[in-house]
Amino acid sequence: MMVTIKGQSKKMGHQCRILDTWQTPSGTRTETTREFGFGFVLVMSPQSHAKKRKLVIEWLNSILSDLSLPAEASDEELRACLLDGTVLCRIVNMLRPNSLDQGGYLENSSVLQSENVKLFLATMDEMGIPRFELSDLEKGSMKTVVNCLLALKIHSISSIDDSSAISTITKAESIDGDASSPGSLPPLFDEEIRKASPGLKYQCAMHNPLNEPSAEPSAAVPQHVGHKFHDVLQLKKVCYVELPVANILEMLESSNLDNAPTQSLLNVLYGILDQSVKTKDDEMTHHVACLLRKVVQEIGRRLSTQADHLRNQNNMYRALEEKHGSRIRELEALVSATRKEIKNVNMKMEEKQKVEKQEMMKLVKENEKYIHEIAALKKELEIAGMMDKFCSREIEAEAKAAIAILQTRIKDLENLLAGSKNKLKDLESSSESKCQRWNMKEKIYQSSINFQLKAMQDLRSTSEAIKQEIMETTKSYSVELNHLESKVKALTDAAENYHEVLDENRKLFNELQDLKGNIRVYCRIRPFLPGETEKLSVVENISENRKLVIANPSKPGKDGKRSFKFNKVFGPDSTQGEVFSDIQPFVKSVVDGYNVCIFAYGQTGSGKTYTMTGPNGATEEEWGINYQALNLLFRVSQSRRKHVLYEVGVQMVEIYNEQVRDLLSSDGSPRKYPYFEQDRLTKWNMHPVISTSDVLDLMDTGFKNRAVSATALNSRSSRSHSIVTIHVRGKDLKTGTVLYGNLHLVDLAGSERVDRSEVTGDRLKEAQHINKSLSSLGDVIFALAQKSPHVPYRNSKLTQVLQSSLGTSFIFILKLQKPSPGGKAKTLMFVQLNPDATSYSETMSTLKFAERVSGVELGAARSSKEEKDARELMEQIASLKDTIAEKDEEINRLKSIKDPKPRTSKHLRIEGSMALRTDSTKPTASIRNIVYKLHFDQTSFPKVTMIMKV
Numbered sequence: 001m002m003v004t005i006k007g008q009s010k011k012m013g014h015q016c017r018i019l020d021t022w023q024t025p026s027g028t029r030t031e032t033t034r035e036f037g038f039g040f041v042l043v044m045s046p047q048s049h050a051k052k053r054k055l056v057i058e059w060l061n062s063i064l065s066d067l068s069l070p071a072e073a074s075d076e077e078l079r080a081c082l083l084d085g086t087v088l089c090r091i092v093n094m095l096r097p098n099s100l101d102q103g104g105y106l107e108n109s110s111v112l113q114s115e116n117v118k119l120f121l122a123t124m125d126e127m128g129i130p131r132f133e134l135s136d137l138e139k140g141s142m143k144t145v146v147n148c149l150l151a152l153k154i155h156s157i158s159s160i161d162d163s164s165a166i167s168t169i170t171k172a173e174s175i176d177g178d179a180s181s182p183g184s185l186p187p188l189f190d191e192e193i194r195k196a197s198p199g200l201k202y203q204c205a206m207h208n209p210l211n212e213p214s215a216e217p218s219a220a221v222p223q224h225v226g227h228k229f230h231d232v233l234q235l236k237k238v239c240y241v242e243l244p245v246a247n248i249l250e251m252l253e254s255s256n257l258d259n260a261p262t263q264s265l266l267n268v269l270y271g272i273l274d275q276s277v278k279t280k281d282d283e284m285t286h287h288v289a290c291l292l293r294k295v296v297q298e299i300g301r302r303l304s305t306q307a308d309h310l311r312n313q314n315n316m317y318r319a320l321e322e323k324h325g326s327r328i329r330e331l332e333a334l335v336s337a338t339r340k341e342i343k344n345v346n347m348k349m350e351e352k353q354k355v356e357k358q359e360m361m362k363l364v365k366e367n368e369k370y371i372h373e374i375a376a377l378k379k380e381l382e383i384a385g386m387m388d389k390f391c392s393r394e395i396e397a398e399a400k401a402a403i404a405i406l407q408t409r410i411k412d413l414e415n416l417l418a419g420s421k422n423k424l425k426d427l428e429s430s431s432e433s434k435c436q437r438w439n440m441k442e443k444i445y446q447s448s449i450n451f452q453l454k455a456m457q458d459l460r461s462t463s464e465a466i467k468q469e470i471m472e473t474t475k476s477y478s479v480e481l482n483h484l485e486s487k488v489k490a491l492t493d494a495a496e497n498y499h500e501v502l503d504e505n506r507k508l509f510n511e512l513q514d515l516k517g518n519i520r521v522y523c524r525i526r527p528f529l530p531g532e533t534e535k536l537s538v539v540e541n542i543s544e545n546r547k548l549v550i551a552n553p554s555k556p557g558k559d560g561k562r563s564f565k566f567n568k569v570f571g572p573d574s575t576q577g578e579v580f581s582d583i584q585p586f587v588k589s590v591v592d593g594y595n596v597c598i599f600a601y602g603q604t605g606s607g608k609t610y611t612m613t614g615p616n617g618a619t620e621e622e623w624g625i626n627y628q629a630l631n632l633l634f635r636v637s638q639s640r641r642k643h644v645l646y647e648v649g650v651q652m653v654e655i656y657n658e659q660v661r662d663l664l665s666s667d668g669s670p671r672k673y674p675y676f677e678q679d680r681l682t683k684w685n686m687h688p689v690i691s692t693s694d695v696l697d698l699m700d701t702g703f704k705n706r707a708v709s710a711t712a713l714n715s716r717s718s719r720s721h722s723i724v725t726i727h728v729r730g731k732d733l734k735t736g737t738v739l740y741g742n743l744h745l746v747d748l749a750g751s752e753r754v755d756r757s758e759v760t761g762d763r764l765k766e767a768q769h770i771n772k773s774l775s776s777l778g779d780v781i782f783a784l785a786q787k788s789p790h791v792p793y794r795n796s797k798l799t800q801v802l803q804s805s806l807g808t809s810f811i812f813i814l815k816l817q818k819p820s821p822g823g824k825a826k827t828l829m830f831v832q833l834n835p836d837a838t839s840y841s842e843t844m845s846t847l848k849f850a851e852r853v854s855g856v857e858l859g860a861a862r863s864s865k866e867e868k869d870a871r872e873l874m875e876q877i878a879s880l881k882d883t884i885a886e887k888d889e890e891i892n893r894l895k896s897i898k899d900p901k902p903r904t905s906k907h908l909r910i911e912g913s914m915a916l917r918t919d920s921t922k923p924t925a926s927i928r929n930i931v932y933k934l935h936f937d938q939t940s941f942p943k944v945t946m947i948m949k950v
C-alpha cells in the first residue's frame with residue numbers, strides 16, 4: 001500500500017490518496033486509489049515491516065482472544081500461527097459472517113490446511129484486498145501476508161468508518177514514533193472515537209484489544225456541545241435542534257463536512273431524522289434543514305465517487321476480460337488446429353500401420369510358403385538319399401558284372417589286335433602301290449591344266465581382237481551417223497523446201513483453177529423416182545462425162561436433139577461420193593483462204609436438195625455436199641492443227657419472197673439482212689462449230705425453220721433459196737498469217753415456169769420472186785463474164801448475199817487477207833435435171849441458163865495454148881509429188897536404221913491408223929503420215945521432227 005499526500009485543507013486535516021497495488025490471481029498487477037480526508041497523514045517507511053507485523057499481531061490478538069500471540073513474534077512464528085489457515089478463516093468469519101460456512105474450514109487439519117488458506121485467499125479476492133500467495137505463507141516472504149492482513153484490517157475499519165483507518169494509521173504512526181508531523185492526532189483519539197460511536201461495538205472491538213465495553217454516550221453529550229464540530233460529529237446522541245446556530249453555521253460554512261467520515265455524516269442524518277420523528281415537530285429549524293441538506297449532499301457526492309470508482313474497476317475488469325477472451329480464442333484456434341494436425345498424423349499413422357500390417361501378412365505368408373517348400377525339399381532329399389543307396393547297390397552289382405564282361409572282351413580284343421597287326425602289314429604294302437599310282441595321275445592332271453591355261457591366253461588375245469573390232473565398228477558407226485546427220489540435214493532443207501513447194505503447189509493449183517475457169521458448171525441428172533411410172537427420158541446420151549445430148553420427145557430424129565457441154569456431167573447412177581470427190585479441191589481451197597460458192601439450180605423436184613443436202617435421214621454415204629464439205633473442212637483443219645489454228649463458223653439463211661431470214665435463230669423470225677455492210681456479214685448470227693455433229697445439229701434447226709409448202713409438182717418443194725455459209729479463219733502458228741475463206745452452199749428454189757406449176761395467189765407471188773432472183777443471178781454471172789463495169793448485184797437479195805463469192809467484192813470481206821493467187825472467188829453451179837420427158841421444156845430452159853453461164857468461162861478454157869500450159873503444170877505437180885514420196889521413203893528408211901528397237905504397241909497402233917489414211921497413189925497422204933510418225937518418235941530423233949513441222 002502506498003499513501004500519497006494530495007494537499008492540505010484550509011484550517012485542519014489533509015486529504016490523503018491511498019494507492020493500493022496488488023496482484024490478481026492471474027498475475028496481473030492492479031492499482032486502485034482511494035482518497036481519504038485526515039486531520040494529519042503519516043507516510044510509512046519501507047523499514048516498517050516489523051512494525052506492521054506487530055500491528056497485525058495486535059489486531060489478531062484483539063479480534064481472536066484465544067490467539068495470544070506475542071506482540072514481538074517473528075515472521076516464522078506468525079507463519080506457524082497462520083499456516084493451517086484456521087486463523088485466517090476465523091478472521092473472515094468474524095469480518096464477514098456469511099462468507100464462509102461454519103463447517104467450510106477444518107481446524108487443525110494438516111491435510112486440508114492449504115484448502116483453508118485458499119478459501120481465505122478467495123475471500124480476499126472477492127473483497128478486492130491485496131492477497132498473498134500460498135507459497136508465500138508456506139515458505140516465502142511474510143511481507144505480502146502481513147500487508148494483506150493489514151489491508152484487511154484497514155478495509156474492515158474503513159467499511160464501517162473511515163476514521164478507523166485514520167485511527168489505525170495514526171496509531172501505526174504513533175507506534176513508529178514518527179509523530180512530529182504537523183496535524184498528528186492526540187493519543188486519546190481512539191478513545192474519543194469509541195465514545196462517539198457507542199453503537200458500533202464491532203469497530204470498538206477492533207480498536208480495543210481489551211475489548212472494553214462501550215461507554216454510555218448520553219452522559220457525554222452536554223460536555224461536547226459547544227465543542228469543535230468534529231467532536232460533535234462523532235456523537236450520535238446530539239440534539240441538533242438545540243445546537244447553537246453559530247455551531248451549525250460553522251459546520252455549514254467550513255469544509256469540515258467534506259472531511260468528515262461517512263458514518264459520522266449518516267449519524268448526523270439519522271440523528272436529525274430521529275429527533276424530528278420523536279419530537280413530532282412539524283417545523284424543523286432552517287439551520288437544521290440546511291445542515292441536513294448539506295449532509296445529504298455530501299453523502300450523495302461520496303456515493304457517486306464510489307460508483308465512479310466501481311465503474312472504472314468494472315471497465316478495467318471488462319478490458320482484462322476481453323484481452324483474456326481474445327487470447328483464449330487464439331488458444332482455442334491453436335488447439336483446434338493442433339487437434340486437426342494430430343488427427344491427420346493419426347490417419348497417416350493408421351494408413352502406414354495398415355500398409356505395414358499388409359506387408360507383414362505377406363511376409364508371414366511367404367514365410368509359411370518357404371517353410372512348406374523346405375519341408376518338401378527335406379522329404380525329397382530323404383527319398384533321394386534312399387534312392388541313392390538303392391542305386392549304388394545296383395551299380396555295384398552291375399559294375400561287377402561289367403568288369404567280368406570287360407575282362408572277357410579285353411581278351412577278345414587282344415586277339416583282334418594281333419589279327420589287326422597282321423592286316424596292317426598287308427595294308428601298308430597295298431598303300432605303297434596306290435601312292436605310286438596317284439603320283440602318276442597328278443602328273444597327267446598338271447599337263448592338262450597347263451594346256452587349259454594356254455587355251456585361256458589364246459581366248460584373251462581373241463577377245464582383245466574382238467574389242468578392237470568393236471571399236472573400229474563403233475568408229476565406222478559414228479562416221480555413218482555423221483553421214484546420216486548430214487543426210488537428215490539435207491532432208492530438213494528438203495522439208496523446208498517442202499513448205500515452199502506446198503505453197504507453190506497451191507499457187508499452181510489455183511492458177512489451174514483459174515485456167516479452167518472460175519465459174520464451173522456441173523450437170524447432174526436425177527434417176528427416175530419409184531413413183532414415176534412413165535419411163536421416157538429426155539437424156540439421149542452422156543459422152544466423155546462432159547457432153548450431154550437431150551432429145552425432144554415430141555420431135556424424133558436429129559432435129560429434136562440438142563447437145564450441151566459442161567465441166568462435168570453426172571448421170572442418174574452417179575453417187576453422192578463421186579459427185580463430192582470432184583468438188584473436193586474447191587472445198588479445200590476454202591481453208592487456203594478462198595471464197596467458194598456452190599449452188600444447185602434446177603426445176604422443182606430435179607434433185608437440188610438431194611445434191612446439196614442429201615435425202616431425208618441420209619446415211620453418211622448419202623450425205624450431200626453441205627455435210628461432206630464441212631466434214632472435209634474439219635478433217636483438213638484437224639490435220640493442220642499443229643501448224644494452223646482454224647476457227648469455223650456457220651450461218652444459215654433463206655431468201656423467201658425477197659426477204660432474208662436467219663434459219664438458225666431460235667424463233668425463226670425474219671431479220672433484216674445487213675447487205676449494205678458486207679464486212680458485217682461474218683458477224684451476223686454466226687455459230688462457231690468444232691465438229692461435224694455441231695454442224696448437223698445446226699442444219700437440222702435450219703431445215704426445220706425453212707419454209708416448205710406443197711405444190712402440184714413436188715410434195716417437198718422448197719419455195720425459198722437456202723444458203724449455208726461456212727466461214728473459216730486460219731492462223732498460221734509459225735508465221736502468224738491469218739487466212740480467211742468462206743463457202744456458200746446454196747440450194748436455190750425451183751426454177752420452173754409459173755404456168756406449169758399451176759399456182760395462183762401467194763404461190764404465184766412466191767414463184768415470181770423466185771424467177772426474178774434466178775434471172776438476176778444469171779444477169780450477174782453474165783455481167784461478170786462480160787467483165788462489164790457494172791454488175792447488177794442489187795437486183796435481188798440472192799445476188800446481194802452471194803456477192804462475195806460471185807465476183808470481186810470478196811476484197812471487202814478479206815481486208816486482212818492477201819489476195820489469193822487466183823485473185824477471184826470460185827463458183828460452182830450444179831445444174832439439176834429431171835429426166836422425165838414431161839419436164840422437157842423445163843429441162844431445156846435450165847440447160848440454156850446453164851449454157852449461158854458455162855459458155856462464158858468455157859470460152860476462156862477453150863484456148864488450146866492455155867490447155868497445154870495447164871497440162872504442163874499438172875505434170876509438174878505430179879513430178880513434185882513423186883519427189884516428195886521418194887523423200888518420205890528415205891526418211892522412213894533412215895528412221896528404221898536409227899531406231900531399230902522393236903515397236904511398242906503404241907507405235908504399231910499409230911502406224912496402223914496412219915496406214916489407213918495412206919494411199920500410195922497420193923503422195924500428200926504419205927507426207928502427212930511421215931510427219932505424224934516423226935512426231936511420236938521425237939525423243940529418238942528430235943531434229944528431224946523439228947524440221948518436218950510444217
Ligand SMILES: Nc1ncnc2c1ncn2[C@@H]1O[C@H](COP(=O)(O)OP(=O)(O)OP(=O)(O)O)[C@@H](O)[C@H]1O
Nearest residue numbers: 526527604605606607608609610714716717718750
Ligand atoms: N440422184 C438422186 N438419186 C436418187 N433420188 C434422187 C436423186 N435426186 C433427187 N432424188 C429424189 O427426187 C426427189 C426430189 O428431189 P429434191 O427434193 O432434191 O428436188 P428439188 O430440186 O430440191 O425440189 P425443190 O425445188 O422442190 O426443193 C426426192 O425424193 C429425192 O430423193
